[in-house]
Amino acid sequence: xxxxxxxxxxxxxxxxxxxxxxxxxxxxxxxPGPGKPIWPKPGQLDKHLWTKAMSIQARMWHHISxxxxxxxxxxxxxxxxxxxxxxxxxxxAAVWTGCYAAAQVCRWVVTKDPDxxxxxxxxxxxxxxxxTVTGVRGAFARNVGRPKSFPPGEKSIASxxxxxxxxxxxxxxxxxxxxxxxxxxxxxxxEDPQLEALAAQQLGNISRKLHADGMWMRNHKGGxxxxxxxxxxxxxxxxxxxxxxxxxxxxxxxxxxxLNPTDAHLQAVVADLSKKGYARAVANxxxxxxxxxxxxxxxxxxxxxLVLALSPHSKTRLGIWVSQGMHxxxxxxxxxxxxxxxxxxxxxxxxxxxxGQLLGEIRATLHGLPDREQPRKLVRQYRGREVAxxxxxxxxxxxxxxxxxxxxxxxxxxxxxxxxxxxxxxxxFAYWLTxxxxxxxxxxxxxxxxxxxPCAMGYPPxxxxxxxxxxxxxxxxxxxxxxx
Numbered sequence: 028x029x030x031x032x033x034x035x036x037x038x039x040x041x042x043x044x045x046x047x048x049x050x051x052x053x054x055x056x057x058x059p060g061p062g063k064p065i066w067p068k069p070g071q072l073d074k075h076l077w078t079k080a081m082s083i084q085a086r087m088w089h090h091i092s093x094x095x096x097x098x099x100x101x102x103x104x105x106x107x108x109x110x111x112x113x114x115x116x117x118x119x120a121a122v123w124t125g126c127y128a129a130a131q132v133c134r135w136v137v138t139k140d141p142d143x144x145x146x147x148x149x150x151x152x153x154x155x156x157x158x159t160v161t162g163v164r165g166a167f168a169r170n171v172g173r174p175k176s177f178p179p180g181e182k183s184i185a186s187x188x189x190x191x192x193x194x195x196x197x198x199x200x201x202x203x204x205x206x207x208x209x210x211x212x213x214x215x216x217x218e219d220p221q222l223e224a225l226a227a228q229q230l231g232n233i234s235r236k237l238h239a240d241g242m243w244m245r246n247h248k249g250g251x252x253x254x255x256x257x258x259x260x261x262x263x264x265x266x267x268x269x270x271x272x273x274x275x276x277x278x279x280x281x282x283x284x285x286l287n288p289t290d291a292h293l294q295a296v297v298a299d300l301s302k303k304g305y306a307r308a309v310a311n312x313x314x315x316x317x318x319x320x321x322x323x324x325x326x327x328x329x330x331x332x333l334v335l336a337l338s339p340h341s342k343t344r345l346g347i348w349v350s351q352g353m354h355x356x357x358x359x360x361x362x363x364x365x366x367x368x369x370x371x372x373x374x375x376x377x378x379x380x381x382x383g384q385l386l387g388e389i390r391a392t393l394h395g396l397p398d399r400e401q402p403r404k405l406v407r408q409y410r411g412r413e414v415a416x417x418x419x420x421x422x423x424x425x426x427x428x429x430x431x432x433x434x435x436x437x438x439x440x441x442x443x444x445x446x447x448x449x450x451x452x453x454x455x456f457a458y459w460l461t462x463x464x465x466x467x468x469x470x471x472x473x474x475x476x477x478x479x480x481p482c483a484m485g486y487p488p489x490x491x492x493x494x495x496x497x498x499x500x501x502x503x504x505x506x507x508x509x510x511x
Contacts, residue, residue, distance in 0.1 A: 059411075060317065062361060064361060064388065066387040077472065077474030080455065086451075090452070091150070091153075092153070094114065095154070096156075097450065098120070099453075100116075103447050114172035114180075115172045115179045120169060121170065121198070122206070125208050125209030126425075127456065128209035129209050132213055137462045139478045158232070161186070162186070166245070168194035169195040171193070183195050197253060198246070203237075203279060208330045208333070210233075223286075234283035234284075235292065267311075270308050273304070274308075274312075274328055278334040280297050281335055301345075309335065320359045322365070325356055325359075326367065329372065332356070336353065336377050349375075353372060357378065363388075369392075370461045373386065373389070374464040386461075403440050405436070408421070411434050420435065422449065424448070426454075427456075
């Protein structure tokens with residue numbers, strides 16, 4: 028009697044797990060299914076969203092560290108040194124800095140506000156610092172900063188460059204997505220020669236190293252990181268395509284190749300990945316397997332598919348697969364109160380028939396998102412079988428990665444936390460990407476002609492006029508270039 032090979036048994040077991048995912052599930056199985064389309068309430072106007080955007084945007088310099096990283100959670104009133112120190116507690120500084128950089132690129136395209144250019148330049152410095160701190164070309168860290176005290180942050184190590192900076196270098200897929208999106212938008216849309224060259228160089232270096240490392244992210248010593256695997260298939264199931272990981276890896280390569288059109292090596296990387304099945308895997312997002320449809324996963328996929336959709340490859344067969352993958356993800360997440368996902372889908376341009384539904388959810392979510400600076404206490408929390416409305420979600424540094432099935436009941440409080448729980452960068456991400464798509468334009472008021480109404484920015488006391496950019500933008504009349 029022949030023995031059944033172990034690999035065949037494992038393959039059958041994994042296939043059974045995938046098939047089980049096709050049955051109707053509850054939140055306890057990994058997340059609720061799609062809900063009903065969401066629409067804004069009467070009286071919720073786009074001019075109100077513009078006012079909110081200007082209010083949040085005006086204080087964003089207070090949340091950017093001296094190195095140029097967005098610090099989404101920090102001590103209230105933190106100075107420059109404290110922000111640099113607390114950057115080392117932010118394991119996801121790279122992804123959110125890249126996302127916010129993309130949002131500011133969109134803000135620049137829509138408003139031509141000199142402050143948007145200044146912020147993009149500062150954030151580009153931060154993203155560059157994430158790479159240089161590792162001492163390895165093409166490698167980058169999760170965060171970078173200078174500690175005021177020790178321990179400086181979870182899993183932080185001293186930079187091998189010996190410049191007094193520390194970092195966390197166990198990079199993951201979501202960090203790669205943020206860096207890819209940020210550099211791609213900077214190189215594609217800023218129309219600034221220096222920024223274009225920097226974005227092309229940085230994203231090109233990342234793509235070359237990732238490909239040379241076998242599409243598995245590594246730390247500065249060459250070791251594979253825990254959440255760094257990027258492959259188009261599933262181990263022991265060669266016929267099953269892993270569209271989530273394939274989208275992330277391919278987006279980095281395609282974005283780098285587009286920013287470096289004469290680089291034969293990067294063009295060859297794209298061709299090699301396509302030959303290995305990355306392109307055709309993009310359509311298979313495992314949305315039938317509810318355990319895979321989580322907010323963090325969808326967040327990564329939405330941004331990766333956006334880069335692929337905006338590339339010239341969207342006119343090829345890859346464009347069909349990207350559209351299929353994006354439609355599958357959207358169908359599985361309707362009614363999730365997630366303006367971040369919806370903004371990516373809208374800007375991609377591959378869902379013209381769903382534009383109204385996407386806009387409805389974006390508007391309703393941005394209007395409904397509670398003011399996280401409003402003091403409140405948590406009374407009760409529980410996991411439900413349906414999607415929690417946005418005002419009953421857990422406060423988060425980046426709302427679009429929250430578990431959508433956790434309900435939180437609140438009551439007013441008399442004091443705020445000592446920590447700044449919300450910078451508003453996630454709100455701005457959804458807003459500016461949607462404005463980039465030509466939507467949310469108020470019928471009347473300053474938001475209709477934003478280039479004539481620059482944001483009245485507030486600057487921290489440690490910033491110099493040269494850090495601000497634009498004539499007279501620092502409040503002293505001195506102005507500056509925005510570059511250091």
